[in-house]
Amino acid sequence: MLGHNMASTTFYRILQFLLLGTFILGCFVTLFLMYGKPFISWLSGPVKSTVSTDRVKNLFSTKSDKNVTTVLIWLWPFGKTYDPSLCSSLFNIDGCFITADRKHYIKSDGVVIHHRDISPDLSNLPPFKQPSFQKWIWMNFESPSHLSQLPGIENLFNLTLNYRQDADIEVPYGSIVAAEGEEDFVPPSKNKLICWIIHAYGQAFGKYTSDQDYFPTIASYDITEKLYNPLSVGTVPVVLGPSRKNYENFISRDSFIHVDDFSSPKELADYLLLLDKNEEMYLRYFEWRQHFKVKKAYFWAESMWTLLYC
Template sequence: MYFKPSTSWLNGPLESSDSTNHIKHVFTTKRDKNLTIVLVWLWPFGQTYEANICSSTFNIEGCFITGDKNFYNKSDGIVIHHRDIDGDLSNLPKSQRPPFQKWIWMNLESPSHSAQLAGINNLFNLTLNYRQDSDIQVPSGSIVAAETVENFVPPSKNKVVCWIVSNLNPAHARSKYYNELQKHIEVHAYGRAFGKYIADNDYIPTMASCKFYLSFENSIHKDYITEKLYIPLSVGTVPGVLSTSRQNYENFLQGDAFIHVDDFNSAKELAEYLLLLDKNDELYLGYFKWRQHFKINVVNSWAQHTCQACDYLNRHKEYRAFNNLNKWYWG
């Protein structure tokens, strides 16, 4: 619900004189007064970012991003990260909501890894999520037109199939598929799940050294396609995907850019196909023809997602409410 704000836009004393000066500075000029203020109520996993980052990094103008809760009654949008909400909602705002303010539900985890919290169904005005039908869609990457047309040559490879994974739950579909696949083809498996730690500076080179990468998601949901797809694509490795349907994947990228496990009757059949491609350069290079005209944009920034929320607020001043979050996300 919306309530009429109090005459004072601050709900109590400021934390410090520095905070007071900072607030005064933001609104000293007419230009500043036209800023769209986005308050990040719960920093995503504690990751903070600068107030002017939208302009300085993402070329999105007219935004002021802050974590200072003294801005609550002046904020056009309140971004709330789902995974940081306390189970009893005790860390959410308790003050009356100004009539112009929109609460934005931010969540990039799948429904399987997002707790369904009692009381949040009618709290939010907008959704910020990877789903295509969210208000503010924030996929983990995108395929964009290249500035020039040229043949793409993948880097040199010395391994056929690789996988890097930290958490491997035996009950997950990807674990079961991997267990069957590795019976028929060697999979170079790395990460904490296999006791083979990969340093940050070795992550990309390791992935690039493989002809195929197992882009297996930890759960299967509509539109749930993460950086596990886009990073291999960006380094010239063909992803083998396990998540949502091929048709769903083809809403995001060309069908000849990846291999879907559902195209094969068994893991053994997939292994045989990968071994065939390993021996046939012409067939293998066919998975890179799309790179003549397109390139990959990998997005892995909470700050960018917040700036996209601000950009949305800049362009959409109409009233919005979202009263069926539970049904929409968890079904």
Template sequence: MSTNSNMLRPLLISIFVLGCFATIFFMYFKPSTSWLYSPVKSLVSSNQDKSAISTKSNESVIIILLWFWPFGARFKLDVCSSQYNIEGCLVTADRNLYNKSHGVVIHHRDIAGDLSNLPSQQRPPFQKWIWLNLESPVHSPRLTGLNSLFNLTLNYRQDSDIRGTYGTVIAKETKEDFVPPSKNKLVCWIVSNWSPNHARAKYYNELKKYVDVHVYGQAFGNRISGEECQSIVTSCKFYLSFENSIFKDYITEKFYRALSLGTVPVVLGPSRQNYENFIQGDSFIHVNDFPSPKELAEYLLLLDKNEYLYKKYFKWRRHFTAHGYGPWARRLCDACAYLKKHNEYKSINDFIKWYWG
């Protein structure tokens, strides 16, 4: 008994010590569980990478904010890709996106005289303000405080940063002779904005003494629709593409509409040379080519009787075609396309002098 007792006592003591040690070990030492969570951590890391890639890809999207609807007219904005093949553009009128917008397009005719309705928030360093205006200087209020306010211009002028012409003349893919549509009138004119002080009104009052001019539009008490306008212009041999004011490059849809519909435009606007910057000189008749409205009327009557001379004004149509430039949305898409290619800094310090002189 004594021998067995002596052997059992050390064994019990050893078991007691090991038990105490094990208790202390599990109370104060926590084994690593990384093996348990590593698949989850890999999944989270993968999702974060995907998010980063998505964010990075979105950085290539240019946001264009339209600050004012031009003249209050609303239109679809999500057309850059579907209608004009301009990708990577988000055009919006949501002012909550101001701080994220790369370009803010501001229509001049909607700016308050004291500039109080312009953005009041601080301009982000990457953002450019784009001045949009398709009116001539005489119909655009000259506002103080515009110098150094804008970074870019979107205008009909050739020296504008973003060209906003009223029409385009482009080469045809295939050459073919053009046959003008049948005509039953000699001279037509459609006008809504009438002022006896306009050069075009004075010229018309003289011209009508020598040749019959079919007149339409609000100025003459018969407002017409777009379809009616197209039908009228097509039916006339000559259309008076008279601008309401005469300024460099100010050549509006009145000119391009006649060209596109197969009618010879008789133009009153900037110089012949200025027109020839946009189209061949044998496609139109300029009032400055004649000493007076009387001589112009005589020439139109001559062309009416001479089909060969008349059709010479359509020789350009064998190689080219004319189109209206497009709606407001097209110009916003063009602004986006410009910003995708140009990220250099620019400020227009002599803006007032540039446009109003």
């Protein structure tokens, strides 16, 4: 009987030890999962976009001439030509040759073709065989609703160049960049409460536009000069179109007013009137300018520079 009791006591002690050990191990694992750094990168969250500077630099890793990158502009955007030497003077780059002379086609590392200028029958595309080292670059700066579908171009291009963040070569209409030092920004004086900017209306003035015609023009990446130009001169833009979250991918959340933040046009109007009378609230929309500034794109010249990365 005594031996049986001793065996039972030993068994319970072992069981208590195992339970205590399991509890401690469980606590350790829980704490590790909560606070420890995971060994596998995908546990940490989304990976950054692969469209990086390094990737752009390697776009022309196989070139006809290792010392010079040659880019041929086959179709200028909307037929407007510019001096290709602007790239060198504006950005102080070397080792690049940008030309619109088609006799250089055979040795061009890249051939830039603007979508809106392609003929419907594709007859104005290069008629020559594409060298193995050469890349055709599809250039576009319009929203999807302003692009015509061109059957036959699906497999012609090697790279995309446009304002989209997922393009091979991203060229935005503008950007917010860090200032070299703390900026002493003073909001410009004004004599009007609101400035309503209308691009053009011509004979369309007074004609009703249905939602079906308007909403397809909204594109998540199509944040254009219509935002960056007013922002660059010190205004507080009142925006609509893409969501607030989408705008915040491009500019500071405290630099603009979004119509979706209000339940009605009257509520928006009341808020604007309040800002006009409350200087402290109004100046909050300029605090970001102490450390950042607006960078406007040079457009076609910058497109070429971004493309080359020389």
